[in-house]
Amino acid sequence: MTRRFAFSLLLLTACGSSVDTPADATSTGSSGGTTDVDPTSTTTGAGESSTTAPAGSSSGATSTGQETGGGDSSSSGGVPQGPCDPFEQDCPAGFKCAPVSEDGASFPNATACVPVADDPVGVGEACAVEGEFGSGLDNCDVGSVCFSFQDPFVGECVAQCGGSPFEGTCPAGSSCAVTADGVLNFCVPDCDPLDADTCEPGQVCVPNPGTNSFNCAADASGEGGAEGSPCEFATACDPGLACVSPVAEFCTDEAAVGCCLPFCSLSAPSCPDPLTCLPWFEDTAPEGYEDVGLCFAE
Numbered sequence: 001m002t003r004r005f006a007f008s009l010l011l012l013t014a015c016g017s018s019v020d021t022p023a024d025a026t027s028t029g030s031s032g033g034t035t036d037v038d039p040t041s042t043t044t045g046a047g048e049s050s051t052t053a054p055a056g057s058s059s060g061a062t063s064t065g066q067e068t069g070g071g072d073s074s075s076s077g078g079v080p081q082g083p084c085d086p087f088e089q090d091c092p093a094g095f096k097c098a099p100v101s102e103d104g105a106s107f108p109n110a111t112a113c114v115p116v117a118d119d120p121v122g123v124g125e126a127c128a129v130e131g132e133f134g135s136g137l138d139n140c141d142v143g144s145v146c147f148s149f150q151d152p153f154v155g156e157c158v159a160q161c162g163g164s165p166f167e168g169t170c171p172a173g174s175s176c177a178v179t180a181d182g183v184l185n186f187c188v189p190d191c192d193p194l195d196a197d198t199c200e201p202g203q204v205c206v207p208n209p210g211t212n213s214f215n216c217a218a219d220a221s222g223e224g225g226a227e228g229s230p231c232e233f234a235t236a237c238d239p240g241l242a243c244v245s246p247v248a249e250f251c252t253d254e255a256a257v258g259c260c261l262p263f264c265s266l267s268a269p270s271c272p273d274p275l276t277c278l279p280w281f282e283d284t285a286p287e288g289y290e291d292v293g294l295c296f297a298e
Contacts, residue, residue: 082112086160086185087168089143096142099184101134108134108184116142127157147186161185175213188215193263193280193292196239206234207242212286227272230256247297249274264293271295 084090084097091097091113099108120141121127127146130137138146140157147158161168161176168176170187178185191198191205191214199205199216208215219225220235230253231243237260244261250272251259264270269277275295279285285292 082110084111084113086111086182087162087164089160098136098138098145099134099180100136101132105134107180108136109180111183112136121157123157123159125157127155129155145184145186159187161187175208175211175215177208177211177215188217190214190288191216192288193240193242194265199239204235204237204239212281212289214289214292225260227260227262228252229260231258231260232256233258236260242294244294244296247275250297262295264295266291266293269293 082097082100086097086099089097094116095113096116097111098114100110100112100114101108102110114136117139119139121139122141123144127138127140129135129146133146138155138157140146144157144159146155159170159174161170161178163169163176165178165182165185168178168185170176174187174189176185177188188208189199193205193207193214196205202219203216204219204221205214206217207213217235219239220233221231221238225231225236225238225241227238227241228251229237230246230251231237234243236258237243241260241262243258246254246256246259247261248254250261253259261275262271263280264277266277266279271277272295274297276298277293278296278298280292280294281289
């Protein structure tokens with residue numbers, strides 16, 4: 001079920017941060033495949049230093065003034081230190097294993113046991129982060145993290161993956177996305193690249209690196225992202241397009257990292273000249289993606 005096309009990788013949005021994962025980072029999915037990803041390339045949304053909360057919600061997370069020292073089993077302010085296993089959730093009762101930023105990092109690069117909020121909210125519910133995303137403090141329950149696939153200022157609790165960094169497991173209808181050597185993992189909803197309605201407005205359906213699935217992520221195309229235009233990551237293209245290697249005589253910049261090319265239906269192919277509808281998967285496609293193709297050069 002390998003993909004036929006070389007493409008740029010996924011962009012997902014954390015509450016208060018927008019994470020751009022270029023083509024040389026590490027991501028592992030439920031299929032057990034891996035793709036190189038660099039989680040350090042980040043742009044941070046305005047207001048990240050204040051609490052990120054949707055209207056009508058409150059954090060419920062307790063500020064502890066913790067210092068996240070990797071490998072230090074002592075406690076600071078009553079908070080056990082990391083590392084811990086976010087897949088196993090091996091923290092003491094009343095705590096959860098969360099992604100945290102240590103040593104001033106701009107993106108989570110470690111794990112630590114942090115207090116669970118007094119009145120935590122469940123997966124799919126609106127949530128809030130206390131301080132920056134890398135604090136690890138939010139009001140989501142054990143096994144979930146406050147995250148956003150669309151708006152950096154409005155989050156919801158997203159389930160963290162089970163299993164392991166090499167074989168993440170998620171509920172039906174979602175797939176495991178892993179970055180930063182397994183520090184940050186979460187279950188993202190599956191979607192159909194041929195049906196824009198399978199994602200919310202402001203989102204695009206993009207391939208999940210390391211897996212054989214497509215998942216919804218924030219549309220980062222802005223004023224660009226049109227068919228044939230250059231792109232550098234998966235979410236830089238408009239809905240219905242994929243960021244793949246440029247095709248001569250069609251893409252506006254053949255020297256660019258990527259080019260936005262349209263998905264197509266193998267059962268009813270329709271592509272602009274000089275492109276041809278080719279299967280997205282080289283061999284047997286996963287269930288639900290048998291008709292997915294991409295307009296490319298033969």
